[in-house]
Amino acid sequence: MSISNTPRLRPSLKLCTAILAFSAIQTASAFDCSIQPVYIDIHAREVHGTEVFQIGAFIGVGSPAQNQSLSPSLRQNQTSVASIDFCKNSKLANCSISTHGNFDESASSSWSQEENYKSLDKTTPIGNSTFGTEVFHLYTHYFESNPAWETNVNSTLEVADSGNNNPGIVGLGQNSTLLQSLADSKIIAGRTLSYYGGSNTPRAGGSINGSISWGGYDAGRFVEPTHQYNMDLSNADFLPLTVTDIRIASSDGATNVSLLDSAKFPNLGKGNHSFTGRLSTDQFPLSLPYQITQNFIKTLSAVPSDYTDGSLRISKPFNGSMTFTLSDGFQVTLPHDVLYNVSGISPVADRKQDDNSPFYLTLPFLAQVYLMMDYEASVFHLATAVQDNNIDYNKYVMPTTFCPHSTPKMYKVPSKSDFKKNGLIGALIGGTIAGIALTTLSVFIIMLCRQQRHINRKEKEERILARRLKTLQTVGFEPMEEVKENDRERTPLVRKVKFWA
Structure with a gap:
């Protein structure tokens, strides 16, 4: 009876290995990582209910859209807006220009109130609220001089009727309702999200816009290495x-x-x-x-x-x-x-x-820093943010899919060829050298051809002379004298030969 030397897994290890392999396949197949992310920027703009520009994420709600400029919150799960009567019931300083917009339910044909909805936020600075389902318009706006285009999704909206804090908030919390709606609707690859605060707020005193990438990240906004932490x-x-x-x-x-x-x-x-x-x-x-x-x-x-x-x-x-x-x-x-x-x-x-x-x-x-959150894996990543929009890898927004359970990668500028590095001078020098080489080669080929034609002509004349001499030998003629050595220049085709009958 032969005994195999092939190592075998114990039954328990076989089962564990199979489960892990199945889980890995299931995780990979659960997300469509070919879906592009939804990118929205954070900067000052005019909002519904006031002509004063306010800083926030560019999001509209309702049909037709009532545009808001919402403040991102890493703590709040619900996305909330002020009702048109909010400031009547609030002590918020400069309320009419501090709510980041407001929302008129009666002006929206898509608003559907939910009487029994329970908020996912256990604690909230907002007072009395109304909940309902509404159409969200996520605006992607790369250049301020160009129009934006939008991504629409149905999600839960909280409408604040009272409170003493800013109610205009887009919730990015661990149970973000808007992020969940985007993932459930297959608009993004999964529950991943990246956030950059920017420096364009009055306190920060800078000019770089912030951004939110739903289901992705801006590959040009950070530099490696990235650092991973647990939620x-x-x-x-x-x-x-x-x-x-x-x-x-x-x-x-x-x-x-x-x-x-x-x-x-x-x-x-x-x-x-x-x-x-x-x-x-x-x-x-x-x-x-x-x-x-x-x-x-x-x-x-x-x-x-x-x-x-x-x-x-x-x-x-x-x-x-x-x-x-x-x-x-x-x-x-x-x-x-x-x-x-x-x-x-x-x-x-x-x-x-x-x-x-x-x-x-x-x-x-x-x-x-640039913050990248993978809610599916319960981890988040940090990397140093790029705050100069004039360097090669950050001249343009580069939305990239953030596949769950993966590590974000920064955009790397492709290496330039020698021609691109040296530019026109390199092209001129290279062209000149190539031209000289081509000319030299052409002259060499012409001289070689001429020499070959000369050799061929000499050989042809020698063959003709040889046939004539053979004829003279046959009839018995003998030359009167031998061709002298100094006669070569005048008779180059005659060899020094002795003929006899």
Whole structure:
């Protein structure tokens, strides 16, 4: 009886391997990754209900469309708008120009109210609301001088009737209703989404538009490497990062301080001072631990301001940066124009010692990174954002499908040939050299042909002379004298030959 030496899997391993293989095939086949993403930008535009331009994502609701400019929220799941009566029941400052648009249900033929709908947001800053199904118009608008085109989808809409906070929000939370509707309708490949905050807000003071790529990412908006982190689905703020260091450095090198250095700041005490900060778009200033905030105040001579969001003011001019180091070594730097602008308002909020609220990495942080979220795999990716629209790989928007369970890849400029690198000068030099070579070859061929014709003519004459001499030999003639050596030039075809009868 022979025994096979071929290794065999134990039955349990066979079963596990089969299950994993089947799961991988099922995962790959569940998504159509040939579907292109839906790209919308974030910038200021005129909205329904007011002629004042407001910054937000370009989305219309209703039939005909009532255009909104909605603020992205990483916490909120519902997409919400203000009703036409919202400001009558609100204490929101400058309400009529701060709601990012409003919505008139009676003017839409596609509005269908849902009386028993339960919101997916456990906590919300919005007061009384009405829910219903409505047509969403997602506008793709690459150039401000050109018209936009739209992608339409039916989804749930929350219409806010009261509240003291901005109700114009597009929900990007872990259970985003709009993202789910796009995926269910096969308009995008799966529940993936990418967000860039941009720098075109009044506080940021820049000019780069933000964007949302539903089912994809903008491959020209970030540089590799990308860094992957796990979502925390038990928390509404589901995008946690571990911060291991925050360093303040001046451009002249005079200041280079870690705000988490217990030797420099004894108030920190002993031990590990890293903390978990959660990504948030719901406020502008960063919310840091109390002791670290105190170290920031001490380092930059910061004082409270009159801003309602609690932003600190830096009392002395400072030309430097603020760099966050995450647990995997990824560093995110806030440049000097973000840390200290002409108003002196910093991107850091004041904090009370007894404040137990979460720590947040907010819009100033998100303006420096590109955020790519894979809701199917419960992971998210961060990469350094490209903030210069004039470099080769970022001159154009490059929407790319974000297939679930994959890692986004940046756009890489194809390598240029020598001709493209050297341009017209290279073409002229190459053409000149080629022309000279061709001319030389032509002259050589002509000379070779002439020489060959000369040789052929000589051989032909020799054959004729040989036949004549043979005839003379046959009849008995003998030459009177021998051809002399010095006669060659005058009789080149006659050889030195002795004839006899």
